Amino acid sequence: MIQIKDLSLAFGDQIIFDETSMEIKDGERVGLIGQNGTGKSTLLRILTGELEPDQGKIETSRDYRIGYLEQHLHFTQPTVLEEGCLGLREEDEYNVWKVEKILSGLGFSTEDFHKAPSDFSGGYQIRLNLAKVLVSEPDLLLLDEPTNYLDIVSIRWLVSFLKKWPSELILITHDRNIMNSITTHTMAVHRQTIRKTEGDTIKLYGQIAEEEEMYQRTAANAAKKRQEIEAYINRFRAKASLASLVQSKIKKLKKEKVLEELKTIQTLGFEFNAAEFRARNICKIDNLSFGYTPENQLIKGLSITIEKGDRIGIIGKNGKGKSTLLELIAGELTPDSGEIVDHMHCAKGYFGQTNIERLDPKMTVEDEIQSADPALDYGKVRRMCGNMMFSGDLAKKPISVLSGGEKSRVSLGKILLHPANFLLLDEPTNHLDAESCDALIAAIDNFDGAVALVTHNEMFLHHLATRLIVFDGGKVFLFEGSYADFLKKVGWSND
Ligand SMILES: Nc1ncnc2c1ncn2[C@@H]1O[C@H](COP(=O)(O)OP(=O)(O)OP(=O)(O)O)[C@@H](O)[C@H]1O
Ligand SMILES: [Mg+2]
Incomplete structure (x- = not known):
């Protein structure tokens, strides 16, 4: 289990998180979505401890281990097995068999163990990265767009592997089909907060849309009421007999929080610049x-x-x-x-x-x-x-x-x-x-x-x-x- 409480973070003027909280319970496989640049990778960096938030706390159960699947292929050891051993925890240092077991499970043969990591295709190199994370036996597995640069066959393999992941995971991918086939819950970074629900992306976006519609309606009603009260005040301000009533209305108006209109979220839209071509x-x-x-x-x-x-x-x-x-x-x-x-x-x-x-x-x-x-x-x-x-x-x-x-x-x-x-x-x-x-x-x-x-x-x-x-x-x-x-x-x- 992991909880984030009152998280805030800004890069200069750009607010990424504004006092937001979330929780992931045991066994939840969570898809993390949100527009480019909303802060998904940043959230993972906060969870791994690489980045310190401006404010907020992360709480976990005792000895909770977080493993992050590197997307970049960067190997330092001469063989697959030695590279895999880099993932072992200190107390496990001599348990090479654990690494062998996991490598085999990920499709490496015994001969492969002694080959150089660079001899393998991109798909297998990602598997090696994954092996390094798995040998550290994480309770929470973090994956940031793992399917970029993987071919269709490797993607299918990864999907079936993650479907069976027994503890928690957070998966960022922009491919909704892949995400929905793996996850039990969906989480979005939206308007500087983290939203989460059980179910798929459609359900989460449905909920957000419904809430925002309701918010807009409430905001419009409140604005209308405000105008009415303002009109009343202006009309009767000069009347001595109504002075106390007007005063109380003014006070009430001041106290009320103005619900700001939601800013429209920009989306990408463009056309390619076509050069004329008349032939066939x-x-x-x-x-x-x-x-x-x-x-x-x-x-x-x-x-x-x-x-x-x-x-x-x-x-x-x-x-x-x-x-x-x-x-x-x-x-x-x-x-x-x-x-x-x-x-x-x-x-x-x-x-x-x-x-x-x-x-x-x-x-x-x-x-x-x-x-x-x-x-x-x-x-x-x-x-x-x-x-x-x-x-x-x-x-x-x-x-x-x-x-x-x-x-x-x-x-x-x-x-x-x-x-x-x-x-x-x-x-x-x-x-x-x-x-x-x-x-x-x-x-x-x-x-x-x-x-x-x-x-x-x-x-x-x-x-x-x-x-x-x-x-x-x-x-x-x-x-x-x-x-x-x-x-x-x-x-x-x-x-
Ligand atoms: N060190 C930094 N200084 C300033 N801005 C930063 C810094 N690191 C990240 N950002 C900005 O913070 C925002 C969130 O970045 P992040 O990488 O978390 O986005 P993301 O949701 O993972 O996007 P994508 O879907 O494209 O991967 C981006 O607008 C990015 O430009
Ligand atoms: Mg990212």
């Missing part, structure tokens, strides 16, 4: 082959002609070459053989997987946006900041303190400055909250040009893709049809 074929890939080493050819003999309205889903497990293909098309890598021929009016907009890591932590939001086009006048830069929900002083924030979703919005803003007719998007929805994802999907849907999209989100694939480039079973191939067709007619191999 925008880009032609002919017999393309590429490998980082000659022994490991990631792409062999791929050919496809991309047309203006295409929505191409690029799918496959981690490490198979999806991002590499986008980098090739973007011109950041050179093919070993074959060629990529662009139409003379083809203008590409590339959102790479590592985009947000390319932002300069020392720059401010507005400087970063400006850097995409130094010739752009300041007014336009500020307008783009506003569009990406950094209005006023928020545009002066340094990149280093931004949340994941906020960084993604900065990267998006930079792309939007350049007109394009062929978008190359590599997991663009990572880090974005549910509404921002919807806005991005809508923008892709409306885009007047071609789109090649790498995503592990099956819902987006179903919704958008009209053709697929599939990395599976050791080869790359084109599938002409929707993702539903692909699952029905071809499906994933088991390699």
Whole structure:
């Protein structure tokens, strides 16, 4: 059990938590939601003790252990087993068998124990991180967007693992389906407070909406009454016979707390900046082959002609070459053989997987946006900041303190400055909250040009893709049809 009491925290003028409390009881698996930048990761940092709140207390039962699943892959030991042992508690130091047991449970074979962590795919590296947390035997497991950068197969594995988690957990993810399939309770950071309910996200947002409606109604009624009383006072102020009555009304009015109107919460809404394109074929890939080493050819003999309205889903497990293909098309890598021929009016907009890591932590939001086009006048830069929900002083924030979703919005803003007719998007929805994802999907849907999209989100694939480039079973191939067709007619191999 863990309780937070009267928590307050602000970063400068930005209030994150305002005297809020919450409690998690034994065995509750809690999903944590809220818009990008509301303070979800910050809450986890407070729970782990990494960050000291301005005010408030955290109380737990005795010897309560909190484990945090690192999202960043950063290993220091030469082997998987030694890396796993880093998670052992001091009194457990010599119980290597505990680590072996957990590693096996997470799908590592005995031979794997002695291999280097870096030999494994992203999915297995996350499992290694998870093993490190699990060997510390936490009562409360904290996970901050664990599915970012995991492939569909690893995500499915993680979901089934977490469903069986026997004690408490807090899970942040912007994927509602995943969240609702794991959690028993839902918690949101909303208007600087933490709200929690038993049940799923729909139920929690339903409750919040209902309460806010009631609040607005009460506030409107109170404002109307106030006006009536004020009118009375003004009318009879001069009348000596009513003086005491007027005085008492004035007192009453002063005592009453004014219910402020709720501020509208801004959500992301934007359109891609489409460059004109009148022809049909925008880009032609002919017999393309590429490998980082000659022994490991990631792409062999791929050919496809991309047309203006295409929505191409690029799918496959981690490490198979999806991002590499986008980098090739973007011109950041050179093919070993074959060629990529662009139409003379083809203008590409590339959102790479590592985009947000390319932002300069020392720059401010507005400087970063400006850097995409130094010739752009300041007014336009500020307008783009506003569009990406950094209005006023928020545009002066340094990149280093931004949340994941906020960084993604900065990267998006930079792309939007350049007109394009062929978008190359590599997991663009990572880090974005549910509404921002919807806005991005809508923008892709409306885009007047071609789109090649790498995503592990099956819902987006179903919704958008009209053709697929599939990395599976050791080869790359084109599938002409929707993702539903692909699952029905071809499906994933088991390699
Ligand atoms: N050290 C800091 N100084 C100033 N502002 C900060 C600092 N750390 C975080 N912030 C701000 O606090 C807010 C909350 O950040 P946090 O990372 O907790 O958001 P989040 O809810 O996890 O968002 P996301 O969904 O994008 O991950 C953000 O607006 C962020 O820019
Ligand atoms: Mg976060």
